[in-house]
């Protein structure tokens with residue numbers, strides 16, 4: 001029988017499940033919306049239904065284990081959620097314990113961005129040999145979308161931390177000023193509060209409040225999201241340009257700090273904001289800013305790549321952990 005890993009990526013909006021073979025191929029996947037405003041048991045049973053579908057699909061296959069990538073913080077060892085901002089009703093829940101009993105399979109669980117880092121390392125942007133750098137030894141993954149998350153894989157191993165919560169890169173403090181924007185973690189001036197999609201829109205709207213009414217009116221008729229802001233900057237809109245100039249500078253400071261900490265040869269950018277950064281040609285600018293700021297020529301030996309696995313990175317990364325632990 002073919003050996004497979006059953007995997008899940010449980011985010012704030014969607015819960016996705018999949019079946020991955022030992023070559024990193026996603027054989028089957030399905031997804032379902034978390035019930036909006038759902039209770040703890042409604043969310044758990046909704047996610048379990050998707051997991052059951054995946055297990056049912058594997059009837060003629062040998063399931064090695066179940067890997068779950070979840071919007072944390074989550075303790076990778078105990079499998080307990082700790083105040084997850086995007087899945088708040090799951091605070092204190094040990095999903096690993098509940099589902100190991102329900103499914104009869106061993107479960108590994110981890111932060112979704114960490115799992116995505118592992119997926120990209122093994123089967124995505126970590127593999128591209130270019131710029132004279134062969135497949136990655138140390139890969140730093142950043143996801144920039146509604147929030148900012150990340151993960152680090154060093155020579156095949158995920159950097160997990162004592163409690164499985166390492167690389168919360170979005171909450172690295174970038175701006176220590178009094179007027180720094182407040183982050184959803186409660187601190188001020190975190191990378192997430194400066195460069196996430198939500199933050200870009202909020203900073204843009206704040207800036208709009210300061211300008212003349214005529215300018216404001218022309219904008220108020222439009223639904224502003226990050227893509228609109230990137231497009232406006234591309235056409236030379238001064239407000240959009242000034243916001244993005246600051247975003248690029250803050251993101252470059254964040255990546256510079258991370259390059260000094262982890263010395264990656266590959267920095268992989270995932271998430272919706274990263275798609276816009278790539279589309280509108282900002283990646284080279286960021287690379288140049290980081291390369292200009294790091295302390296040695298050796299630190300400059302990295303490239304920045306867009307993520308390759310898209311929404312599947314977490315699922316494929318969760319499968320990598322299954323093969324690593326149970327095979």
Ligand SMILES: [Zn+2]
Pocket residue numbers: 170171172183184185186187190192193
């Ligand atoms: Zn924060």
